[in-house]
Amino acid sequence: MRSYYGWVIVAITMVIFMLLVGCLANAFGLFVLPVSQDLGLSRADVNTGYILTVLGGAAMAPFLGRLIDTYPVRRVMLVCALMFAGGMITVGLSENVWLSAAMLAVPVAVGMGGVGTIGSMAIVARWFKAQRGRAMAISMMGMSLGTIALTPMVGLMIASFGWRQTLVTLGIGMGTVFLIAIALLREHPGPGDIEPGAAEYLASQPQPTIQEEIGKSLGTLQILRMPLFLLPSIAAALALSAAQGITISMVPMAQEAGIGVAQAATLMSMLGATSIAGKFLLVWVGDRVSRSISLAVMAAATAASSGLLIFADSYPMLLVSSALLGLAVGSITPALLALLADAVGAASFGSANGIAMLIGAFTGALAMRGAGELYDRTGGYETMFEVFVGVSLLSLMLLLISLRIEKGRSLASTLAVPITPPA
Secondary structure (H helix, E strand, O other), X not given: OOXXXXXXXXXXXXXXXXXXXXXXXXXXXXXXXXXXXXXOOOHHXXXXXXXXXXXXXXXXXXXXXXXXXXXXXXXXXXXXXXXXHHHHHHHHHOOOHHHHHHHHHHHHHHHHHHHOOOHHHHHHHHHOOXXXXXXXXXXXXXXXXXXXXXXXXXXXXXXHHOHHHHHHHHHHHHHHXXXXXXXXXXXXXXXXXXXXXXXXXXXXXXXXXXXXXXXXXXXXXXXXXXXXXXXXXXXXXXXHHHHHXXXXXXXXXXXXXXXXXXXXXXXXXXXXXXHHXXXXXXXXXXXXXXXXXXXXXXXXXXXXXXXXXXXXXOHHXXXXXXXXXXXXXXXXXXXXXXXXXXXXXXXXXXXXXXXXXXXXXXXXXXXXHHHHHHHHHHOOOHHHHHHHHHHHHHHHHHHHHHHHHHHHHHXXXXXXXXXXXXX
């Protein structure tokens, strides 16, 4: 029996995530100092470049998702890969700050979304049903692996060749790898591609096959009216926004408590390590439990992390809080994407993913701004972490409602036995 090609798809998308996160997203900080010195910019001005990339990607996500649901995924990914490579090379060669900002806000941002979270995950969603959660978790593990394996390499490149040559080299190299990866991808399973365990899964949860889903894309309003899309999306956005607020506050809090810079930095190392552990945990749990339950556990972990920080008076307590937060951060996104793919179907997953990304970016921006405002107004962290506990518990409540709806729909499907007409 031949191996299932879907796992090749997972491996390819893992490489894509390794490159996008390891060489750009998490390596951005390595460019801050040399760029600011070369161009005479402030740190805030350089950081704005990354903010533009994040906001540009969020704004374009729903549009990209609709394109991926309407046209062949590989075609959209190809255009996005070329835009990404061109944008990176232009930033490396440009002497004009406004041109560089425009490149980061549009071509680079569109490329990252179209090739990465939206494009790659749409392909994975089409190839998996029974093991969708496991497949997405393994694919997104590339984000953590890229930070470990590739970000230090980028630092060495900058030290050896300068930031401009590094960006040009990354643009050419990553663009080439993306084109090869896209050529190896296949849109969806063929007649001979049978996912292990799919027959049992489809028998227990009657749904259309992937082939039946292709070409039946839902509209944006239809997706937004679906409780099993809207509730988990808002809940995950709330939990992740709380996690973002905690993350940017934890190290300054530790330093203000008298903990040295090096020791405070280990809190982020712990967060990164347990983030990988969270993805491994999701791979192990796989599709044995409801996606809503997995997300609810992670929301509870975020609440616990923030709650600990209210009373944290020692480094070990901070370390435990960081570990809980890492488990949540590492698991929430792949679990959410698997749930959305189940809820809307593979043919509408791109649109659903894009809308969810926009919701997440908006709430994340509010959380990071709000964290700073609360600290400035109260002069401390206690109120901030109390708010984040409340936000996380609201996320948990929405997920429990989602779980109830999910169980109700499953029960209705089980009871819907066809009536055989009399002879």
